[in-house]
Amino acid sequence: MTLALVSRPDSSAPALEEVTLPPLGPGDLRVRVTAASVDPIDTLYAGGPARAIFGLSGTVGLGFSLTGVVVGTGAETTGFSVGDPVAAVHDDVTAPVRAHAEETIVSAAAAALLPDGLDPVDAASLPVNALTAAQMVDRLGPADGRTLLVTGAAGAVGGYAVALAAHAGWSVTGLARESDRDFVRRAGARALVTDLPGPSFDAVVDGAVLQAQALPALRDGGTFVGVTSASPATTERGIEIAIVNVRPDAPQLTGLLALAADGTLELRVAGRVPLAEAMTAYDKVAGGGQRGRWLLVP
Secondary structure: OEEEEEEOOOOOOOEEEEEOOOOOOOOEEEEEEEEEEEOHHHHHHHHOHHHHHOOOOOOEEOOOEEEEEEEEEOOOOOOOOOOOEEEEEOOOOOOOOOOOEOEEEEEHHHEEEOOOOOOOOHHHHOHHHHHHHHHHHHHOOOOOOOEEEEEOOOOHHHHHHHHHHHHOOOEEEEEOOHHHHHHHHHHOOOEEEOOOOOOOEEEEEEOOOOHHHHHHHEEEEEEEEEEOOOOOOOOOOOOEEEEEOOOOOHHHHHHHHHHHHOOOOOOOEEEEEEHHHHHHHHHHHHHOOOOOEEEEEO
16 A cells, blocks of 8 residues: 555545555556656646546546656566666556555656756656657757747746757747746747747747647748647648647656756756645646646655
């Protein structure tokens, strides 16, 4: 048994319960959780909308991003040993226990060793957010001298997208508040705008989930990359629309952790609370406007 945060069909608020861990599969890791981030998508699962979208009818675990220490390995698992510090994404939304727990079971294919120099608590803010940003930027293809607008450039996904795109050679402009200028420029943006401009950019990475509202910033024939939304953008003026659903990718996560360790990616934490006080973090995230992620620490 382990203490875990779960979503129940009869409640819009997450509940902390003693839950039985599923058996350790041949390619799995059993991980004692060091910290886990609360992301906006977690509030959607806890509050109900995502439950309906994915047809979840029973009690399910919560939480995507975590860091922890390996306490058990499956019979076919390689590259990990008991005692290893790891980061991981737990994307099985039907699992009874996920990241928001004292212990959990994750696929080794969704985990990476934590490099030296990273705070094992703060690093829990990275996995799902940086992977989302990286897979969005990858969808753009080579920079080739092109210009990019990142919306929500001071957010968790947008901030990583700015840094990763600048690192890949893009000429990046960030859309954010004036009060976020220092961070956005530090992440690698050449400029900051506080309002959407007219058709000025070759590509948009939509960290703010503006969808169609962001299209006027694109030149004809540009590329828009966003995430799943209830109101997705549709093509106009020859603009290519790409929607990214983040997927676990151990080698990519390893590379992103290395970029955080060398300072290319900045870990930002809004606050830390014990797992038993998870509703504090959930309420903060649901309210929006956070800079960095709230972390649950068992």
